[in-house]
Amino acid sequence: MKEISMHILDIAMNSIKAGASLLEIEITDSEKDNLVKIAIKDNGAGMSEETLKKVTDPFFTTRTTRKVGLGLPMLKGSCERCNGKLEIDSQLGVGTTVLCWFERNNIDRAPMGNMGDTIMTIINSMENCELIYTHGTDRxxxxxxxxxxxxxxxxxxxxxxxxxxxxxxxxxENISELSIN
Structure with a gap:
């Protein structure tokens, strides 16, 4: 994906499909720490240990309409190309947390993208779910x-x-006011 916001959208949509009633998205963009960190947490259905072990395999998906699941494998690759990492913690009946980070000044790091559009799309897709979105910078x-x-x-x-x-x-507007550059 060409923008980090598209990865966030993909994971958020998975959370909504998993029946989450609360979705938390936290972005930290720190020039001082040379880090872009994203945490996406939900209280949806969660994943079994078996599913969790396979979820970053592009040839694994829980969907019945196709045979590949590229969202998390692509995010993992994006993180690793930028000296970062992807971690996923999930428990059945409790929810899932996806944590990833990127080296901020890495030439291969995709731009953040339009978070206003992304969050608007997520909210428009939610029925019985609340969203807490936090965006932090050094400012x-x-x-x-x-x-x-x-x-x-x-x-x-x-x-x-x-x-x-x-x-x-x-x-x-608020992200622009916090913008580092």
Whole structure:
């Protein structure tokens, strides 16, 4: 994938399909530490130990509509090309945590991509799930919590087009203010 945000979208969609009611995405972009770190945690169905051992094999998938699963294997390769690593922890009935990091200044590191678009797409795909998105840099942190937004707007869903566009712009503006470059 050409942008890290697409990896995040892929993992988030897997979390939603796994029945998560809470999805947490945390990005740390530190020039000082020369590190981009991403943690994606859900309380979905989780994976068995057997599945967890195979999940980074591109020829393994739990889907019945195809014979390959490229999302996590591609993310693993992207991390490793940038002197980083991918770790996955999962328990059946508890949930899954995907943690990955990249050397920030590595020439092979893909750009972050448009996180506003990515988070907007994730929110639009959620029905019975809340999202906490945290984006931090050396300049500070930004947090978006869908439950808090629903409470402020006094609504049960954020799937209104105008609300989604506002969320996208809100995220992009706040990330821009935290931007290192």
């Amino acid at each position: 500070g942190n930004f947090v978006l919590n869908t439950e808090e937004i629903k409470n402020m707007l006094d609504c049960s869903s954020l799937n209104d087009g105008e609300v989604l566009l506002w969320i996208k712009d809100f995220i992009n």
